[in-house]
Amino acid sequence: MRLQLRTWPEVETYLKTSRGIIMPIGSTEQHGPNGLIGTDAICAEHIAWGVGEATGALVAPNIGVGMAAHHMEFAGTMTLRPSTLMLVIRDYVTALAEHGFQRFLFVNGHGGNIATVRAAFQEIHAELRAAWGPSAPDIRCKVISWWENESVHKLSRELFGASEGSHATPSEVSVVQYLYPGHIKTAPLDPPTAPSSMFYDARDYRRRFPDGRIGSNPGLATPEHGKRLYDAAVAALADKYCAFVNEE
Amino acid sequence: MRLQLRTWPEVETYLKTSRGIIMPIGSTEQHGPNGLIGTDAICAEHIAWGVGEATGALVAPNIGVGMAAHHMEFAGTMTLRPSTLMLVIRDYVTALAEHGFQRFLFVNGHGGNIATVRAAFQEIHAELRAAWGPSAPDIRCKVISWWENESVHKLSRELFGASEGSHATPSEVSVVQYLYPGHIKTAPLDPPTAPSSMFYDARDYRRRFPDGRIGSNPGLATPEHGKRLYDAAVAALADKYCAFVNEE
């Protein structure tokens, strides 16, 4: 049910019975010595596709580069400025809203996106109100990260305990290993579990987390764990999507 | 050689021997009754991956939503405003340039992107010069559409002749059929070959081209044709990439 794999008459038909759409958003940023740079983009996109399968919902194209300014001291990281990402989200949502979409569930793969995504939602509301006043379309946008639900949370704690950490986690690395089994990387992780703290800008990040990981031991990742996490995430988000589009 | 399937230390290693990267850019827009909405995004992304395989070059994440304002009267079309797309390109290029990338070959899947992409290149040069003066990095950006080469041109003429047209072409539909054989659509095409002319805005476009096609008969598309076109495009662009990064 990827939008990109439909024709325009099919979308026209879809809109007769549904106003909802799933919007994957990830990031392209370092994920430690053995995590793929596309980890967040891949998780968001594939989990969104899974939710689309499970619910019959359309899935928009992925926003594969997010807000990762704080990872920029590691080679290969890409980032949109928050102001750019806000415009991208504005354009995605308003384009789809022209066709009649009104319920946008953003399936997020990167914690660093959330502030900007939420700011973007308010920017959209403000712009539509400025242009249309009381006749602005009734747009509802919501963002949920794929791990923000009880079942994934419980599972990752069970599988990895305190070694889950918060960046380059064994959970997300597992999901990617499950999805891209041909691209499993091994690399020395020293120390096995990375240090953990908050951080400020990109230089500060690199100083605190020299190999890019925060608090995690992604050496524990396996494709099997990944499958379980993936399935749990899809199921949980499918429920959330249905609740969202049926909300009054 | 997708950037997203690498780790940051692998990218660091890559940069020791190459400063080049391939940047796919497509569009998410109506492609007539039997063409997928993702046609341009899919072509650009997969051909870029092919070029990456052929040359050993890294391939950045796809810009899957382009400038398609003129298709907005057809359900499911998405578009970035030109001003947004310019910022996206600016952010992609400058992020990668921070790591040392300096040669950016944009593999394009949508004619409607080109003006904005070229404007973006100049905006990047102007911004870098404003910030850095004579010590600005030596960035080179180039955009080539995948059909802009003698071999693809010849092949599509041979296969489809005057029915190639200029939007929702049998060539691009064939390539997508080859890449996504599970999503081949059939739909009545009336007339078989669509009318052809230039156009202005989205309403004008719809008025002139009621089913979205321009001058094309995508009913002639087959996955077999698609494979030939795909291979021809990859080979031609691989040559162009090598020439580009080796240019003085």
Next chain:
Amino acid sequence: MRLQLRTWPEVETYLKTSRGIIMPIGSTEQHGPNGLIGTDAICAEHIAWGVGEATGALVAPNIGVGMAAHHMEFAGTMTLRPSTLMLVIRDYVTALAEHGFQRFLFVNGHGGNIATVRAAFQEIHAELRAAWGPSAPDIRCKVISWWENESVHKLSRELFGASEGSHATPSEVSVVQYLYPGHIKTAPLDPPTAPSSMFYDARDYRRRFPDGRIGSNPGLATPEHGKRLYDAAVAALADKYCAFVNEE
């Protein structure tokens, strides 16, 4: 220790021993039938002043209008677009950074600001890096809402229990009653404790929360409670400020 009540030579002297500054940010938005429109602005500004007294830190001028687009269906609410607020924060921080300030603790009075404030911090980092590269100043920005600490949290639960709610709370109304005893308002609150849920845009907000409150009974507010909350907030934030500026 308000910056505005100092002279420039005094600030020059201050900078010899400290690089820290406190940045109050509030909002000007409806706070239900008996809450002042300036509630969030007043709380943020006065608590910031208290923290300045307690720590000897300078306090910048208040950002008194924040991001309150979702309250716009109630008369008197003001809002900056997220994109505007980001520029304001950028300008505040970069102006002060030119003089040598490097540690910016935003004392926040409005939950609706947080996403935009965090996006602004990343925008600042990205802009400085674009302009200055590795020689960009070592800026650290942090935002804490005045109720985000154990002592205020405990106290408000003790004083108001489940009637605290999340907008137009008896806690914030109490603090304002303490600070502006001449402007205590009484108004019927029906039901005494307002309904609670999440919400989307301004129209949706008004539909769900007809008098503007969310989950709260601000009829329980008293100036005496306000004093206790104010003192607790100042003490907690003073500790946090000291930890922040002394962090390595």
Next chain:
Amino acid sequence: MRLQLRTWPEVETYLKTSRGIIMPIGSTEQHGPNGLIGTDAICAEHIAWGVGEATGALVAPNIGVGMAAHHMEFAGTMTLRPSTLMLVIRDYVTALAEHGFQRFLFVNGHGGNIATVRAAFQEIHAELRAAWGPSAPDIRCKVISWWENESVHKLSRELFGASEGSHATPSEVSVVQYLYPGHIKTAPLDPPTAPSSMFYDARDYRRRFPDGRIGSNPGLATPEHGKRLYDAAVAALADKYCAFVNEE
């Protein structure tokens, strides 16, 4: 009659009989060796409050940081870029206009704001016209500096003669001494009356005016003079406000 000290139902009531509002705008910038950095912000805000008291008009929150780029070589000065300040004014006015406010009298405390404020007014008209065409709201914006009236002008000439100067004037310093008697500063002023000329950017400003003053001797300031000037300004602006809102 500060907007921030009202509730939303009170504002709703106010709008039944008036469409006018007072908008203070100042600056946070060096004011010489003995003038407070907040001089312009304090004058604008307090005089606006006085006008509100005198006329029953609502007073919006202060824009306390203005356009002071030319003072940036003095520690503690803050500034918004003109483009940012224009957006702030746009957001303030359009937010209030949504509720029905239509007459905006900006009470200004800083000469350096005026060009940007006037440009902002035209930007607002242009934006509203672009969005609404002939049905745009009938907004009127006007800016008056508090010293731009015969009575203040005469009084400051009488009190300070040629030592009034044009920045860090004894008049504005007096008003602040009257309003903040606990923050009267003394500092050597050498020469007693500062040099006077026009100027270009911040470096040029500092070169010409090493201690920040232009043409003034703020050593002549007293709180008593400040009270007289304050009262004169409030009375004059109250008249102007009434004329403004009653204009056809």
Next chain:
Amino acid sequence: MRLQLRTWPEVETYLKTSRGIIMPIGSTEQHGPNGLIGTDAICAEHIAWGVGEATGALVAPNIGVGMAAHHMEFAGTMTLRPSTLMLVIRDYVTALAEHGFQRFLFVNGHGGNIATVRAAFQEIHAELRAAWGPSAPDIRCKVISWWENESVHKLSRELFGASEGSHATPSEVSVVQYLYPGHIKTAPLDPPTAPSSMFYDARDYRRRFPDGRIGSNPGLATPEHGKRLYDAAVAALADKYCAFVNEE
């Protein structure tokens, strides 16, 4: 001495002895029943050329469309938004500054431009400072309207007295008649001298000034008067230019 009539080697030579340049800026807006829409653009450009001849200074291309939002209810008026005009001025000045120009005298033909032009100058200073800090180029920008000098002022009072008015004045119409004798228009002017007042937006302007003039009787214009005014303006501005570029 128009820049556009020089070659690049000639400009390179010029820059060896001068850092100054004249920047004409006008407007394309209604000028009443018998005034040309290009009045302000023509006056600014031709007077700038005259000053260039008199002083040997280079003259940049005219900014022929200015900020005329308030004239938009009259057919043919064009306007840049203030925010656009600021960017245009930013680009003109920074482009020329890259080559070494540092003294920019804007010869203005339209009062409505001044606020925006001044805001633009500060924006330029702020941007350059943000990008370059203490090593920003020493740019000086100044704007003078062609009638802002004693000799033109005296002459127009002598020629037209109270019928000069403030828009579509007999002075500016005369200058244009002198410069474009083949385009002298006659039209009934009723009343001969137009009403005069201040105004707000474009609708308000049209309501107050139904034929576009403010306070003027352009029926008094003659090409002979125009020549005298033109010569006076050129002479006065030539003096001002010399003083400006020689200022320390």
Next chain:
Amino acid sequence: MRLQLRTWPEVETYLKTSRGIIMPIGSTEQHGPNGLIGTDAICAEHIAWGVGEATGALVAPNIGVGMAAHHMEFAGTMTLRPSTLMLVIRDYVTALAEHGFQRFLFVNGHGGNIATVRAAFQEIHAELRAAWGPSAPDIRCKVISWWENESVHKLSRELFGASEGSHATPSEVSVVQYLYPGHIKTAPLDPPTAPSSMFYDARDYRRRFPDGRIGSNPGLATPEHGKRLYDAAVAALADKYCAFVNEE
């Protein structure tokens, strides 16, 4: 038929019978050792005037500074950033559209403008659609460079053959010599015909084309050739204008 030489009532009358207007756009950039910096601006403007004469169409004021970032290493070149030029075009078109103009033929003098101009057209369509939806005005914009027609093409090939080149061409230099016979420059051209290739940014341009020319020998230019080219261009574009405004 220059708009600037008309009065507003004349424009009102014009609009009763025509919705078309001609929009010249050039550039102010180096044109080699003997080409004027204003070459592109002059050609566009004068040819547009010629077309106006031939067709009775109004001609808007010239956009005399275009997108010439790649020429910035040569003294005297001016450029707008693409993002600025897009706003200028947006403001020009939307201002004129308010009066009822709907057909905008941009007569272009500089190849480097085209990408940005085309991006601007799409930006305009997108903005109008966002603001007005289905009731947006039916705007049509088209850009044609003055040499993009069979008769000019043939003539320049006949006159200059392979020495025409692509920048600082004998054709454009001839046209300017015809229009400004008092400003014909002579300068050594070494080699007579300049090298030719594509190029990237400004530094790369200067490195490849040390005197600014690309592939041309402007030493072949004569005013007589210029007259023939000018006449051919005017005739060809007059036809194109008529076809454009009469298109359904």
